[in-house]
Amino acid sequence: MKFIEWLKPxxxxxxxxxxxxxxxxxxxxGIIEFFRNHWYSSYYVAFWVFLLLAGCFVMYMSVTQGMxxxxxxxxxxxxxxxxxxxxxxxxxxxxxxxxxGPKIVAIGGGTGLSTMLRGLKYYTSNITAIVTxxxxxxGSGDLREDLGILPPGDIRNxxxxxxxxxxxxxxxxxxxxxxxxxxNQSFGNLFLAAMDGISSTFxxxxxxxxxxxxxxxxVIPVTLDNMVLKAKLKNGMIVEGESNIPEAAVEYKSPIxxxxxxxxNAKALKEAVQAIREADAIILGPGSLYTSVIPxxxxxxxxxxxxxxxxxxxxxxNIMTQPGETDxxxxxxxxxxxxxxxGPGIIDYAVVNxxxxxxxxxxxxxESTSEPVKVDxxxxxxxxxxxxxxxxxxxxxxYVRHNSPRLASILVKTIMSKKLFYDRKKIIEYFYLSERxxxxxxxxxxxxxxx
Numbered sequence: 001m002k003f004i005e006w007l008k009p010x011x012x013x014x015x016x017x018x019x020x021x022x023x024x025x026x027x028x029x030g031i032i033e034f035f036r037n038h039w040y041s042s043y044y045v046a047f048w049v050f051l052l053l054a055g056c057f058v059m060y061m062s063v064t065q066g067m068x069x070x071x072x073x074x075x076x077x078x079x080x081x082x083x084x085x086x087x088x089x090x091x092x093x094x095x096x097x098x099x100x101g102p103k104i105v106a107i108g109g110g111t112g113l114s115t116m117l118r119g120l121k122y123y124t125s126n127i128t129a130i131v132t133x134x135x136x137x138x139g140s141g142d143l144r145e146d147l148g149i150l151p152p153g154d155i156r157n158x159x160x161x162x163x164x165x166x167x168x169x170x171x172x173x174x175x176x177x178x179x180x181x182x183x184n185q186s187f188g189n190l191f192l193a194a195m196d197g198i199s200s201t202f203x204x205x206x207x208x209x210x211x212x213x214x215x216x217x218x219v220i221p222v223t224l225d226n227m228v229l230k231a232k233l234k235n236g237m238i239v240e241g242e243s244n245i246p247e248a249a250v251e252y253k254s255p256i257x258x259x260x261x262x263x264x265n266a267k268a269l270k271e272a273v274q275a276i277r278e279a280d281a282i283i284l285g286p287g288s289l290y291t292s293v294i295p296x297x298x299x300x301x302x303x304x305x306x307x308x309x310x311x312x313x314x315x316x317x318n319i320m321t322q323p324g325e326t327d328x329x330x331x332x333x334x335x336x337x338x339x340x341x342x343g344p345g346i347i348d349y350a351v352v353n354x355x356x357x358x359x360x361x362x363x364x365x366x367e368s369t370s371e372p373v374k375v376d377x378x379x380x381x382x383x384x385x386x387x388x389x390x391x392x393x394x395x396x397x398x399y400v401r402h403n404s405p406r407l408a409s410i411l412v413k414t415i416m417s418k419k420l421f422y423d424r425k426k427i428i429e430y431f432y433l434s435e436r437x438x439x440x441x442x443x444x445x446x447x448x449x450x451x
Contacts, residue, residue: 013069020062026055064424101126101436102280102415102429105311107222107296108132112286112402114157116316119408121162123436127217128275129158130302134229134261134295137243139176139185143193150202150221152192154292159206160188163213203269218271222296225266229295231259242291246324256325259290259341261298268301276305280426281415284347285316286402289334290325297342306346312419313348314411315385319357319393319400323369331387332379339383347385349418351410355391357400364398388414409440 030051101124106113109132117129133150135141140153160170173188182190195205202224210219231245232238235254239245249256276282285293297303306313315338317331326334331352338347352375365371377387390410394403416433420426 013066016062016066016069019058020066023055023058023062026051026058030055067424067427068421101433102420102426103275103278104128104415105130105275105279105282107282107293107302108285108287109135109154109292109295110287111157112288112292112316112318113154114161115402115404116283116286116407116411117158117161119404119406120411121216122405122408122440123412123433125216127162128272128279129162129217129219130222130272130275130296131155131158131219132292132295133221133223134227134242134291136228136241139189141243142185143189147193147196148226149193149196150224150226152189152196153186155206155219155221156186156188156192158219159192159210159213159215162215162217162219163210164216165213169213203271218275220269220272220275222272222302223266223268223299225263227266227295227299228262229259229291230262231290232257242295245291246288246322249324255327256290259294259298261295266299268299268305273301273305276302276309276311279309279311280419280429281312281314281411282306282309283314283316283411284338286318286407288322288325289318289329289337294338294341297338297346303342303346307343312415313346314351314388314414315347315349316351316402316407316411317353318373319353319402320365320370321373326373327369328371330374330376330379332376332383334373335380335383335385345384349386349388349414350380351388351390351407351414353392354389355393357393358395361395361398361400365400405440409437412437 030048033051034048103126104120104124105128106117106120107130113129113131117127120127131154133155135151135153136144138153140151143149144151156173160173163170165173173186173191175187177183177185177187192205192209195209196202199205199208202221206219206221228240229242229245230238230240231248233249233252233254234257235252237248237252237254239248245256245259287293297306315335317334318326321327321329329337331350335347335350352373354375357372362372375387375389380387388410390406392403392406392410394401394406412433416430420430420433
């Protein structure tokens, strides 16, 4: 930006420069007057102190508000500031700082959570994934029944999502046996089960597996208690087991009224509660509403910590409704259900998709009574929740999925604008994320060509 352009009205920088000059003049005048006079009355000393304090206050206002204005100009593209990542890295290490992004806690389960984590780890290493242990279906359910361990499936997916491993290793850990007694069992689940066998607790087993796979951040089970998810349907029927709940709702044509856990007083891990307390941002979802997101909130320590947290709290709403769980649900219905089970005030913004989906695909989904979730923004705002829109649909094998890089980019931009921008202590994180966003944007065309 040329010097003459700084003089244009509306930039909101000149006023703070002039205010800074005024502060310097006040301090200078106070110091000169103090040394020019040879006698000092109490009134004069008070006047001199007032000049110095006023000058310091004016200087403080000038610097802080001026920085905000400059950051705004950079963010909007009016100022071209480029930070070389190597130089930035050297500067960070020279100052003995390890700044790789904000502290983010992601809460949920299923494939949705792991998909989001794959994109999010590009921007920060300070990620804590709190994962539900209510799963009782598939290979995880078999291991839970046979070995008495907590279900490893969702935790395995999150560990792999945050790991820095060779593609062959990931393919190996995701491999499912197709025959024999191990049919439908994942090698990664067996790996975690073996780790549990040589560890004193399941938490320790997760930490060891994370260490072996060089995980970015932490993966934590929400509780070490043998948690069982149950649901009460509108017809009064009680259904036990995470995998049975949607099927029963469809079979008996009765929506879910509420879900609850046994034991009711399941204890959250201290590390999970501490991570929530220290977080800059907390993300719920994406994932099945009743069977992936809400089970974590039913652990009272987690919901209480969320209500008390000052972090930015985001909920990633599902793109499509799920048969047996969220039939005919709108965005406000999702939020209302979360408030019902986890308490009010645990969501600041809902992140919703506005990208249109192909009619043929919608027709395919309608056969299973699934449809795009409608965004009723007015009702959402009446509940005291803001709306963040984005286009993050990815079609994979004929199914609607979240586009991991785009979703992560939207989340990071939201955290920057709603949280970091107003915290002077997070200025380095803000610039770091700005640079990462630029790099990510420049690399996307190359990724498309590879595909």
